[in-house]
Amino acid sequence: MISQKRFSLTTVSSLCLALTASNFLYTPIASASNSYEVATLKSFSPFITAWQSAITKKNIAAAQQAEEQYEAKWQGLEVYINHRSLPLYLDMEVDTQFAIRDELEKAKPDFSLLKKLSVHLKEDLNASIQMAQSGPDLSPLFKDLVLLRELRGKSINIARKVLSSNSPDIAKVKSSFLIFKQGFPAIASLIDARSLTAGDEIQAAIDAADKIFSNPNATVAQLTTANDKLVTRYGFGVNLVNAAARTANLKKFAITDSDKQNLTQLNVIKLALLKNLPAAGETGSNSNFAVLQPALESLGRRINIVGTLRTALAAYDKSVKAKPSNAVEIKATKKTALEAVAITQQALAGQFWGSPKLQAFLAGLPKK
Incomplete structure (x- = not known):
């Protein structure tokens, strides 16, 4: 339950807006998602420029400070780039950003190399903007x-x-x-x-x-x-x-019978954890997890939800069977497993989370 301490009128309004908006998140909004993405990516340009300026002046302290500000901003918008193109993302972050950072930490940085890398960073950003402008819309x-x-x-x-x-x-x-x-x-x-x-x-x-x-x-x-x-x-x-x-699919307009079947199976896993059943964390071929695994794998590798759930369940299973007397560890791994179930639930139906039909279906699932 959301505590009364945080449940102010503002929270009510914000929550209602969030739920109302999410009810329509599966409807393609041609310009809204794309324009925000493009604007967000364009807003990153000054951070690269500041970094380039410090490098041009050979001011290491200023360059390192610019890198921190760059990284803080990058941690938000990088999801657009790594979702659309993993190769571009890796080139921008690992091959370029990290290379600049590592070079700046050397006793005698190669500023000629740093300048080339910073120029390439701007080129990568421009490529990501073009990709967002010409590519399919992403979920709001x-x-x-x-x-x-x-x-x-x-x-x-x-x-x-x-x-x-x-x-x-x-x-x-x-x-x-x-x-x-x-x-x-x-x-x-x-x-x-x-x-x-x-x-x-x-x-x-x-x-x-x-x-x-x-x-x-x-x-x-x-x-x-x-x-x-x-x-x-x-x-x-x-x-x-x-x-x-x-995992949002803008070509999908409502939850399907298959979604309901998967959510029901996920609930079986959740109940097994809540009941502390001996096999709750098992992930083998005869496990509850194995029944759901094909559906999770079909969601693709961009999120690897199958790995998230499997890892959490396996950790819980190991703590229960290898350290049955360690109540603290069992409690911690159980919480992590239940949170992995909640994340998996969002992967299966998160784009419809504000739908009354979905909430009614979830409310009707077995509780014990």
Whole structure:
């Protein structure tokens, strides 16, 4: 249940809008999705220009700062590029961005090489814009995904990176956390629309972290633990939207009997976990998972939902059978498995999540 603490009038309005909008997410919107994607990609150009400028001036400190700002923005919009073209994405991130970053960390960077790489980065961006303009529309759910990822990229992910350094800038860590704390309420409805509990768990992690981050005597270890917990809880919420966006089919207008059959089988897996059945985590040829596996594989490799669910179930199965007395580990792996079930549910029917017919069907599934 969404807590009363967060369930304000604003939340109600936002949640209703999210649910209402999601009811129409399976309808092709010729210009809306594409224009937002193109505008988002074009907004990335100044970040590359700033990086190029610092490199041209041979200002390593400024170039490294520009790289951090670039990366924060990139973490949001990269989903457009890696969904449309994995080769272009890998060329842009691994072969170019990472190459620039690694070169800047050398004692004597090759600025001639850096300039060439930065020019190539801009060329890749232009190619991604052209690809978005000429390619098929993506689900409007990608906009939600970009917003969620952008917040993470400019806040708690920066805090995590700084905390892992040899001499963490604690002031920067705390300011990064504050960005997330202040930014989350505006987009919480995107997660609340897909889970009755994920948003509250994120807020609980924020509240717990706030106590640590506001303590002037908090250690790096304490700050790291609090931030990591927040990254994990928020990550689950992002993964729900990610699954719905990446598997959305704009040529599909309603859930099918096959979808219902798959959701019913997924519910069998969920109930087995809730009941702590001995075979709940099994993934072999005679398992409940095996029955659902072909349907999950048909969703494609862009999300690899079959791997997500299999890995989580296998981890739970291992903890139950190899460490039956370790209640803490069993509880943790069970939670992860149930969250994998929720993510799989979004992959199967997330684009129709606001549909009353879908919600009625889900409400009618066995609860025990």
